[in-house]
Amino acid sequence: MKFTSCPEQSSVFLQERSLILSRPCKFAKKSLHFTQLRSGFSHNLNPQISRRFRLRILFNDTVGFSIARTLGYALKLTSLSVLQDQIISCCQCNRLTRWREKVAREKRAAYRDQEYWGRPVPGFGDPRARVLICGLAPAAHGGNRTGRIFTGDRSGDWLYAALFRAGFANQPTSQHRNDGLQLKDCYITSCVRCAPPNNKPTPDERDKCLPYLLKEIAMLQRIRAVVCLGSFAWRVMLRGLRQLKYEVVPTPKFGHGVEAIFGPYYLIGSYHPSQQNTFTGRLTETMLDIVFERAKKMSVSKKT
Numbered sequence: 306m307k308f309t310s311c312p313e314q315s316s317v318f319l320q321e322r323s324l325i326l327s328r329p330c331k332f333a334k335k336s337l338h339f340t341q342l343r344s345g346f347s348h349n350l351n352p353q354i355s356r357r358f359r360l361r362i363l364f365n366d367t368v369g370f371s372i373a374r375t376l377g378y379a380l381k382l383t384s385l386s387v388l389q390d391q392i393i394s395c396c397q398c399n400r401l402t403r404w405r406e407k408v409a410r411e412k413r414a415a416y417r418d419q420e421y422w423g424r425p426v427p428g429f430g431d432p433r434a435r436v437l438i439c440g441l442a443p444a445a446h447g448g449n450r451t452g453r454i455f456t457g458d459r460s461g462d463w464l465y466a467a468l469f470r471a472g473f474a475n476q477p478t479s480q481h482r483n484d485g486l487q488l489k490d491c492y493i494t495s496c497v498r499c500a501p502p503n504n505k506p507t508p509d510e511r512d513k514c515l516p517y518l519l520k521e522i523a524m525l526q527r528i529r530a531v532v533c534l535g536s537f538a539w540r541v542m543l544r545g546l547r548q549l550k551y552e553v554v555p556t557p558k559f560g561h562g563v564e565a566i567f568g569p570y571y572l573i574g575s576y577h578p579s580q581q582n583t584f585t586g587r588l589t590e591t592m593l594d595i596v597f598e599r600a601k602k603m604s605v606s607k608k609t
């Protein structure tokens with residue numbers, strides 16, 4: 306079966322497009338205020354400048370500043386889109402490429418009539434997010450089927466319901482890429498972008514995929530709180546942040562609710578919302594709610 310790239314169907318692209326359209330007004334308002342102060346101050350120094358000329362400078366400053374801000378934001382979105390395209394077309398790991406395509410060809414009986422995504426799954430969410438959530442990898446019949454992280458499986462049901470309760474999502478469910486789900490102030494990603502057999506990527510596969518995560522972190526400049534779902538994500542995040550030259554000694558061990566500060570980032574550990582944890586009561590809804598409330602609080606904390 307041949308898979309073709311279709312980024313225009315990805316919700317993250319639709320979300321980004323709507324953000325591009327909605328941001329300029331906000332920026333224009335802010336820049337107007339800023340420029341009024343700036344222009345008012347500097348022009349006061351020269352009383353010879355006519356009121357009309359001052360107004361013209363003010364207008365040009367305001368429009369110019371606003372356009373610059375808007376262009377800067379659009380460029381940021383573009384670079385995130387370019388990274389997502391790179392991820393979607395990646396085939397660096399032979400074993401994982403073969404596996405994700407095999408799963409997509411053979412399918413689970415319940416999804417026999419559906420076309421699987423069968424490619425690497427990029428991150429999803431608000432490009433201006435302050436909270437980053439990191440999981441292990443897409444599920445074989447979840448993200449690898451739907452093309453969106455934590456979408457179409459039981460773990461996703463738990464995760465998005467919690468994000469909705471915390472005010473990060475506009476709806477409590479995540480069924481498919483075009484279901485209208487939008488995240489606010491939150492971005493979801495994973496350590497490895499291809500579904501691995503038995504949910505176990507090899508160390509080599511983990512290391513090959515890590516640069517994508519680090520690039521994402523660099524592009525999501527407002528991120529402050531990072532929630533790691535499971536011990537694998539915790540260890541990979543520590544590894545990645547060390548590569549970015551952030552260090553904490555001694556190394557904090559993973560546990561539910563464990564916190565650590567790495568440079569500008571607050572890390573919070575959480576049990577993964579897998580069925581293994583949610584069916585057994587190891588992870589309850591209340592436990593997950595507390596983690597996201599904590600992340601929300603830390604993301605706006607001034608102690609960074």
Ligand code: SF4
Nearest residue numbers: 395397398425499514
């Ligand atoms: S796991 Fe990551 S590095 Fe490996 S093929 Fe998938 S996207 Fe590429």
